[in-house]
Amino acid sequence: MEYISTRGKVSGVGFIDAILMGLADDGGLLVPARIPQVSADTLKQWQELSYQELALEIFTLYIGEEIPREELRQLVDDSYSTFRDADVTPVRKLHEGLDVMELFHGPTFAFKDVALQFLGNLYSYVARKTGSTIHIVGATSGDTGASAIEGVRGKEGIRICILHPHGKVSKVQELQMTTVDDANVLNLAIDGTFDDGQRIIKELFADVQFKHRYHLRAINSINIARILAQTVYYFYAYLQLARRGQAAAVSFSVPTGNFGDIFAGYLAKRMGLPVNRLILATNENNILAHFVSEGVYQPGEFRGTYSPSMDIQVASNFERYLFYLYGEDASSVTELMEQFKQNGTITIPQEKLAVVQSDFSAHAVLNQECLDTIAHYHKENGYLLDPHTACGVAAADRLASESGATVALSTAHPAKFDESIRLVGIEQPFPSQISGLFEQSQHVELSPASNEAIAARLVKFFE
Template sequence: MLYKSTRCGVKNISFKDAVMMGLATDGGLIVPEFVPKYDPQSIKNKNFKSIAFDIFKLYIDDIKEDDVLELIEKSYSTFDDDEITPLRQFGQFYILELFHGPTYAFKDIALQFLGNLFEHILKKRNQTLNILGATSGDTGSAAIYGLKGKKNVKVFILYPQNGVSLTQELQMCDIDDENVFPIAVNGTFDDCQYIIKEIFKDAAFKEKYHLGSINSINFARILAQIVYYYYAFLKVEKNVAFSVPTGNFGDIFAGFLAKLMGLPIEKLILATNENDILYRFVCFGEYAKNQVKKTLSPSMDIQVASNFERYLYYLYDQNCSKVKDLMQEFNKNGKLVFNDKILQIQSDFSAYRVSDEEILQTIKDFYGKYNYIIDPHTACGVKSIIDESIPAVCLATAHPAKFSQAIEKALGFSAPMPQNLAKLSTKKRKFKEDNSVEAVEHFIKEHAIS
């Protein structure tokens, strides 16, 4: 299996090179040359790790199978449930719990694997790496926990000052490891993401400081997320819809790839909060920036979705020249219109937009009916499947204790706090920068590993 860019400028690179490149050098996103098939009938009687191995083998042919097995075992040994992603049934609904990793968020499933993958590749190549990422909350802490203490790696995580929950910030900052640098940016998540992309566009700077990416622009993250769609299908044992709370389009894009691989998904439901650029894209064929609104589901407070470009690549039949033109137009005008593709888009996805008021009511109603607490992001997904007549799985993206303000507002009390979250009480390592590319580049120059 070889990999290429959605914008034509990179092709015929190996999986390991794709991982290390992160964002393609032409500004595009890395995709596989073809999407392999994986028969869902072949997963019967398999556990999560076995399914992961089967899927990873299809995409990874430049790492020995024994090493892939070791990476899987090491990555998921940190989870507090043997099933890794247990499935809970509530009437016709299912909740796929993706929050049993070390930071209690779905990002752990990909980032524990990616952290170990980086360490493996760097050791084999005798190289060093400076990881640069932006987070709207959970990615940052998951990346830090996936990379802290690892050899030959330093990690720089940008997050919006006052734009993440207190627990999320503590998880990033209550860290002793000297290879970790949480950076609070005076701006929004989109500002953080813009800085990352601009820095990666500077090929000379990227090469000099050995920069790599842990954001969902790194294909290895998408690969790891495909696994739990198959695992959920195994547990439900029938065709289902998947409701996916998403802001960056990465989690639901993994489901889209699973469907292309042969998983019989009835429907992919894209659940957004009031930052609804993806909802407007699916419903009206318009992808246009708005101002970021601060909501009760902060990890989805995003207006420019990192993985949207990957979907465009498949929407336009893998025409990388067309994708390049579209992204240039979007960067120039902040808007794209897809009148000619609306029927195809709506056959791939349905979409639902959920307000803060609806989030609170959904948390309250679900607890009242099932005595089960869902976090505000998961509430967006649950609200989006209430009217579905077919069985539906909602991806539960985070432990509710990470968003105590919303839970207390909805229920009048806090969700039980896992022991490891309860221990967080200080902000040991935190660095502040303005929202400029130059300021962050200067910080990297001062602290990067050579």
């Protein structure tokens, strides 16, 4: 399998080189040169596979023979041996027509573990096999940072620096990152928003000379391996329902801010997974919902919400969807992204909007609706939703009439967002892995949200 850039000036890149490149050297995002197809017969053959077995089959489609199958199998097994549920991403019924897929059974209690445990092991494998220097740099709105750090902490040949917005993540998210005292980990709390951190990371990677000199590697979802790993659980959810006799097309409701998780669902659909609708759930930072309804992609005023991991205005994976929306025409994508850089907005014509609306439904969940959803499901179903999952469930409930059987993605354990849970008068027990964080010292540096400040600190860390 080869990978190409959405902007057309990078092509013929192998899988390992793609994960090392992260952001394409022309400033675009890497996508597979062709999307592998999965037939109905293959889906039937996969129905009894474990999560690990399914992941191996799907990864093989995108990796080919670059990693020998038995070595890839070991990577997969190592990555998911850390999960607390035998199914890795189990599906639970909330009520008739709505199930929830729990993606929070990894070591940091967030869906990011599904991809980042694999990517961390993959980076370690590449470092051992090739002698590559792995200097990981990433920005987080809360969950990516902890998952990425957990995936590579203490591993030889790898260093990682994570930027998070100071005071704009939950306390548990902050502690999961900053209580790590391994020498290969650097936490920087920036004086700004996640969008500031994401912009800095993308601009540092766009400086190809700096990127190559300091061997920068991406851990954010600009890295194609993140997306590929996330497609697996869409297939697994469908196959779990198929085992129950629900083999018809399934809709997925996905809380999203950076468009990575729902893009993985879109990719799964293009591979042949029977997906009815992809429901895009945002919070009050609703740039993506506005795009689905109006065809205008334009950041608005940043709003802090009860679902902070979705407090994102500029979705870094949006460019990948534009690539497919415009028929894989890299020149059109380049023109649109240049327009966005100059004017801060993208407007698509009506015929393209019709395609978008055939791919996605969308709902922007307000703060009170989020809290009301948590309270309702706790009272009526005895199930505690974290605020991000609540956004996905609220969107599914709002759009259920057009969606049929729906799986809402549960992206985090509620204990990670106790500040929001307490607002509806619910007290919850903390898993021991989380409660123990409050007794540990923190290791973090404050930094201005500027390219110059971050670059200077990285040079000192990596040299």
